[in-house]
Amino acid sequence: xxxxxxxxxxxxxxxxxxxxxxxxxxxxxxxxxxxxxxxxxxxxxxxxxxxxxxxxxxxxxxxxxxxxxxxxxxxxxxxxxxxxxxxxxxxxxxxxxxxxxxxxxxxxxxxxx
Amino acid sequence: xxxxxxxxxxxxxxxxxxxxxxxxxxxxxxxxxxxxxxxxxxxxxxxxxxxxxxxxxxxxxxxxxxxxxxxxxxxxxxxxxxxxxxxxxxxxxxxxxxxxxxxxxxxxxxxxxxxxxxxxxxxxxxxxxxxxxxxxxxxxxxxxxxxxxxxxxxxxxxxxxxxxxxxxxxxxxxxxxxxxxxxxxxxxxxxxxxxxxxxxxxxxxxxxxxxxxxxxxxxxxxxxxxxxxxxxxxxxxxxxxxxxx
Numbered sequence: 001x002x003x004x005x006x007x008x009x010x011x012x013x014x015x016x017x018x019x020x021x022x023x024x025x026x027x028x029x030x031x032x033x034x035x036x037x038x039x040x041x042x043x044x045x046x047x048x049x050x051x052x053x054x055x056x057x058x059x060x061x062x063x064x065x066x067x068x069x070x071x072x073x074x075x076x077x078x079x080x081x082x083x084x085x086x087x088x089x090x091x092x093x094x095x096x097x098x099x100x101x102x103x104x105x106x107x108x109x110x111x112x113x
Numbered sequence: 114x115x116x117x118x119x120x121x122x123x124x125x126x127x128x129x130x131x132x133x134x135x136x137x138x139x140x141x142x143x144x145x146x147x148x149x150x151x152x153x154x155x156x157x158x159x160x161x162x163x164x165x166x167x168x169x170x171x172x173x174x175x176x177x178x179x180x181x182x183x184x185x186x187x188x189x190x191x192x193x194x195x196x197x198x199x200x201x202x203x204x205x206x207x208x209x210x211x212x213x214x215x216x217x218x219x220x221x222x223x224x225x226x227x228x229x230x231x232x233x234x235x236x237x238x239x240x241x242x243x244x245x246x247x248x249x250x251x252x253x254x255x256x257x258x259x260x261x262x263x264x265x266x267x268x269x270x271x272x273x274x275x276x277x278x279x280x281x282x283x284x285x286x287x288x289x290x291x292x293x294x295x296x297x298x299x300x301x302x303x304x305x306x307x308x309x310x311x312x313x314x315x316x317x318x319x320x321x322x323x324x325x326x327x328x329x330x331x332x333x334x335x336x337x338x339x340x341x342x343x344x345x346x347x348x349x350x351x352x353x354x355x356x357x358x
Binding site (some may be wrong): 047050055059075 | 139140142143144145146147148149150151158159160165168169282284
């Protein structure tokens with residue numbers, strides 16, 4: 001149940017979390033998944049991550065470039081576009097407002113410490 | 114399933130969804146690279162290939178391509194491919210308004226932020242019809258079209274996913290309108306051969322206009338019934354496999 005709930009929460013904000021992994025520069029799928037896991041958001045499987053990256057690319061919020069590797073398969077590097085950066089800023093603020101409202105309500109209900 | 118078999122299935126599904134070959138190659142290269150780093154199996158990491166292909170969505174618009182999405186679009190697929198394609202297009206915000214007389218899905222998409230739609234197909238012949246409608250209607254499913262023995266149901270994804278069920282940046286309307294599976298293409302080829310034979314016989318004077326009309330009608334009916342039976346058998350096999358899990 002707890003895992004299901006976290007999964008639902010993530011659905012609403014995963015695109016922003018992925019964009020946030022690119023604010024300091026380009027990155028690729030596996031590295032993004034590791035960064036989100038390291039941030040305590042749990043393991044994001046490729047089956048969830050790549051459709052998000054695909055949608056972000058389709059929306060023009062990120063752009064991608066495939067680079068061959070000396071050994072093994074190449075990697076596709078993603079970087080934020082200007083609209084992507086603006087989108088992240090605006091939507092992060094909207095998420096923060098929502099988060100504040102939830103926290104206030106939970107405190108009001110006496111269920112949060 | 115081996116990794117190669119998984120990627121072969123994924124490639125087929127993406128191809129059927131109209132994703133360009135170059136984009137398919139790029140995507141599968143990227144996913145193989147991901148697996149090389151995680152060390153997991155493709156099914157464990159990405160889930161079943163067909164569903165993953167549907168979630169990956171359609172083609173990425175080429176740079177500079179106009180993105181003015183058409184509000185209305187009509188397309189069709191064979192019975193082996195229709196649910197997969199409904200998944201793909203529903204995720205892109207296409208709402209089926211009905212089926213036209215040719216059995217094509219007549220769709221519309223709201224401008225701006227569209228809702229994603231989910232679909233299901235059920236056999237609704239005879240007494241099953243009322244039972245299926247009674248079961249699905251309370252869950253938010255709405256009958257949006259009927260073809261042969263099948264009823265198609267739609268439901269906005271927001272009904273289960275909340276705000277996450279919106280499509281904020283839908284891709285442009287596809288140029289394609291026909292999505293045939295390999296089995297669908299084979300059935301169409303057989304239909305063409307048989308109807309072509311009847312037409313040749315008509316032109317050679319072997320049969321009259323009414324004979325030609327009857328031959329086309331019989332071949333079309335047999336083709337529809339045979340395709341439907343094949344798909345029903347495949348559906349039963351899938352259900353048994355699911356029940357065993």
